[in-house]
Amino acid sequence: MNIYLLSQAMNLEKEDIIEAAGRLVLQSGINELSIEELELKMGISHAELSKYLKRDKDIPIMLLVSLETKIMQLIKDVAISNLSPENELQALFKNLNKLFEQSPFYLVLIFDKHLAERDSEILVIMRRIIKRAENFLLQVINKGKHENIFQAEVKTRYLVNRILVSFRLLMNEQRLAESLVRDITLLKSKNNAD
Numbered sequence: 001m002n003i004y005l006l007s008q009a010m011n012l013e014k015e016d017i018i019e020a021a022g023r024l025v026l027q028s029g030i031n032e033l034s035i036e037e038l039e040l041k042m043g044i045s046h047a048e049l050s051k052y053l054k055r056d057k058d059i060p061i062m063l064l065v066s067l068e069t070k071i072m073q074l075i076k077d078v079a080i081s082n083l084s085p086e087n088e089l090q091a092l093f094k095n096l097n098k099l100f101e102q103s104p105f106y107l108v109l110i111f112d113k114h115l116a117e118r119d120s121e122i123l124v125i126m127r128r129i130i131k132r133a134e135n136f137l138l139q140v141i142n143k144g145k146h147e148n149i150f151q152a153e154v155k156t157r158y159l160v161n162r163i164l165v166s167f168r169l170l171m172n173e174q175r176l177a178e179s180l181v182r183d184i185t186l187l188k189s190k191n192n193a194d
Contacts, residue, residue: 012049013041017049017052018063018066020042021038021063022063023102024038025063030109033060035049035050035053035055035056043121060109060115060118061121061122067109068125069165071129075092075133078095078136078151079136081108084149085140089137090162093167100174104174104175107171107172107174108179111172111175135159137159137164141156
């Protein structure tokens with residue numbers, strides 16, 4: 001067993017679980033997310049993990065709440081930065097991109113076709129994340145229109161939807177590329193082992 005994991009087991013934090021679950025998502029997929037798998041991967045007992053998770057479906061909920069918290073912090077940081085609306089948009093999407101680069105498992109979660117079917121709470125969290133992002137973008141674009149920085153004749157809600165769809169497509173392409181690289185690396189390591 002990894003000595004680092006043994007020392008961490010004594011001071012288990014929610015962030016440790018999120019990172020371990022994220023690695024598990026990237027290595028094995030969402031369908032392999034289970035309390036038992038996390039216990040094995042982290043080298044901890046059921047009692048230690050049960051302080052944070054009671055059921056397997058609590059794992060994606062924990063991950064999504066973590067994503068929501070991080071996105072809300074990004075929005076808050078951008079909102080208090082006193083940037084122009086144009087720079088607010090750039091900062092927001094640059095920081096979101098950085099978040100997804102550092103924690104690509106969030107992309108796997110949000111692009112999973114069946115995740116929302118697992119629990120109604122998952123769907124509620126996903127809708128809440130989207131709604132908060134939409135509201136912030138509406139504010140920024142309306143502010144930009146008011147200050148004549150954005151001079152589009154198109155309705156703000158349409159612009160917000162186009163921005164979110166475009167960003168979603170970009171993130172999906174990034175997720176697919178990273179998945180392809182992981183698959184190629186896995187195949188190379190299997191071929192080298194043979």
